[in-house]
Amino acid sequence: MPAVTVEDLTVLERVKTPGLGDVPRPVRAISTAPQGYEGEGFPVRRAFAGLDLRDLDPFIMMDQMGEVEYAPGEPKGTAWHPHRGFETVTYIMDGTFDHQDSHGGGGTITNGDTQWMTAGSGLLHIEAPPEWMVTKGGLFHGIQLWVNLPREAKMSTPKYQDIRSGEVQLLTSPDAGALVRVIAGTVDGHAGPGATHTPMTLVHASLEPGARLDLPWDVDFNALVYVLNGQGRVGTDACPLRTGQAAALGAGDYLTIAADSTQESRSPRLDVIVVGGRPIREPLAWAGPFVMNSKAEVMEAYQSFQRGDFGQIPG
Template identity: 70%
Template sequence: MPAVTVDDLTVLPRLATPGLGDTVRPVVSVTSAPQGYEGEGFPVRRAFAGVDLAQLDPFVHLDQMGEVEYAPGEPKGTPWHPHRGFETVTYMIDGVMDHQDSQGGGGSITNGDTQWMTAGSGLLHIETPPEWLVAKGGLFHGLQLWVNLPRDQKWAQPRYQDLRSSQLGLVATADAGALVRIIAGEVGGQSGPGSTHTPMAMLHATLAPGARLDVPWRADFNALVYVLSGNGHVGLDQRPLKTGQLAVLGAGDFVTLGADARQEGRHPSMEVVVLGGRPIREPVAWAGPFVMNTKAEVMAAFEDFQKGRMGQIPAVHGAPTDLVEG
């Protein structure tokens, strides 16, 4: 799991630990992500399955893509499909993914890179492994997060942010036992490169066995902890948390979690993603690739897609040209 690594964590800025008057966020629930398949057949864990959307707000969906070791000829992606009304955030931990959209955005992301696509008023896009990776095979692991847009931003002009791993904010815990990569938002005085319509923070942390992670967290944000790999615990009551589980936290000033002293042999460290944002608190009507405020708006989105109003597939050599609705 390369993403971004640092040889000497002691040279990084340090996160504060909870002080007098600070409140560690309690655990509201822990759920296990079911496994399934997305796109043309790559394996995913549905991290938010079974969790009330009100507890996730402003987020609506999170897939852990892989971790999978593909043989030659096996790597898979998605066909062309539409989106409207939200943002997709694709964070690559291992492997390579190419992106293309009908607005001319796109690029290739690899270890530690992020593609941040604001679908806004609507567009078509495709995500596929490059041809050389399909031929060669290899390790593939990443995340895709869907961030809702408030009503007044759902018709924003689509845009694309290409966030390189070198741009991530990097901090360590007070004892240098954990590395924190900040993808978006401000955490402990350090910021990530992602520019967001909805105020939020997103980070990926690697905890050494037995390490503790204390993250100062905005009181007006919700807080979610998802375990990519490893075993540990969350909250002051040290609620157990393991690979593929999501913890929803309550109100407070700090997110606190720790890694067990013994980790599984395949993953020597505990890898977690911490997410939070200011809830939008608007009605959500969600069907397939569209996240709107009303059912009528979703139906209009399907009609606009079917009539070609969300753009045309660009001529790209070797790219699939079949359209799907989600």
Template identity: 80%
Template sequence: MPAVTVDDLTVLNRLRTPGLGDQPRPVLQVSTAPQGYEGEGFPVRRAFAGIDMRHLDPFIMMDQMGEVDYAPGEPKGTSWHPHRGFETVTYIIDGVMDHQDSHGGGGTITNGDTQWMTAGGGILHIEAPPEWLVQKGGLFHGLQLWVNLPSNDKLVTPRYQDLRSGEVALVTSYDAGALVRVIAGEVDGHAGPGATRTPMSFVHATIEPGARLDLPWSVDFNALVYVLSGQGAVGVDGRPIGTGQAAVLGAGDYLTITADGSQESRSPQLDVVVVGGRPIRESIAWAGPFVMNTKAEVLAAYEDFQKGRFGQIPVV
């Protein structure tokens, strides 16, 4: 799992340990992601399926894409499609993905890079492996997170952010047993490069076997932990959690994740994603690629898309 790594974690800044009076976040729910296919047929795990939207707010959904090792000719992506009313965050752990959209955004991301697209009032985009990768084949593994926008930001001008792995804030736990990558938001004063319209934090952590991560977390954010690979436990009461499972945490000052002392050879560490944000607490009307507040707004989005108001597919 390349992402961005550091050979010697002891050279990194360390997260503070929980202080006197700091409250750990309890585990409210653990769910297992169902598997399916998306786009042109690439495999996904629906990371947050089965979790009440009240616990997800301000997030809509998250897909773990892969992990899959494609043979030549097999790599797949998506066709051109529209979005309105939210942001898509595409984080590539292994492999290469190209992005292009109707507002001029685009680029190629690879190990540890992130594409942050604010769909806002409406955008057309495509995500696909480059042609050389389709011919060659190779490993593909990533995430796509959908972040809701509040009603007053639903129709903002679309925006594209290209976040490189070298920009990610890197810190470690107090005993240097975990590498914490802050991609967006802030954790214990360490800020990631992603600019968010909805206040939130997005972290990818790799925890060594037997190590424990006490992660300070904003008290006004919710908190969700998803296991990319490995086995461990979440919460101070040690609730077991493993590959493809998500944990919903309650209120508190910090969250605790512990890696089992013995891991499988394919996943020698515990890799998790932690996301949280300030709940928007507004009604949601969600249909396919549009996330709005009312059914009428969703119908208007379909009409605007059908009438070509989301921009034009660029000529290659």
């Protein structure tokens, strides 16, 4: 899992240790992601399936794409498809993905890069491996997070952010046993490069065997921890959590993640996605690629797409 890293974590700034009176976050619920296929047939785990939508707000869902080693000719993506009313955040840890949309956004992301697409009022979008990867095959691993937009931003102008791995804010734990990559939002006053409509924080953390991370977290945000690979424990009750499982945490000033001292051979460390945001607390109507506030708005989105209002597929 190359995602951006450094050889010597001791050169990084440390996140602060919890202060006297700081409250740790307990675990509210744990779920295990079901596995399936998306797009043209790439394997995914639906990371937050089974968790209450009230614990997810302002997020809709998150898919772990892969981890998969493709043979030549096997890499797959998606066909052109529409979106309205939310943002997609695609973070690639291994492999390469090409992106293009009908609003002029797009590019290639690889090993630690992020594509942040604000669908807003609507666009057409495609994601696919480059032709050379289809020919050669190779390792592919990433996530895609869907972030809801508040009512006043749902019809905003579409926007694209191309976040390179070198822009990600890197921090470490006080004992330098964990690498913290801040992609968006802030951790302990250190800001990541992603600009968000909905106040939120997105982190990818890697913990060495036996390491512990006490991660300061905005008290106004919810908190979700998803294990990409490895095994460890989370929360005040040290609840076990392994690959493909997610934990929704309760209120508090910080969250605790600890890696088991022994990891499986193919996962030498514990890798987690930690995400949280300020709940929007608005009615939610979600159908396929449209996330709106009412059924009538979803129907209008379908009609708008059929009229061609989302733009044309580029030549």
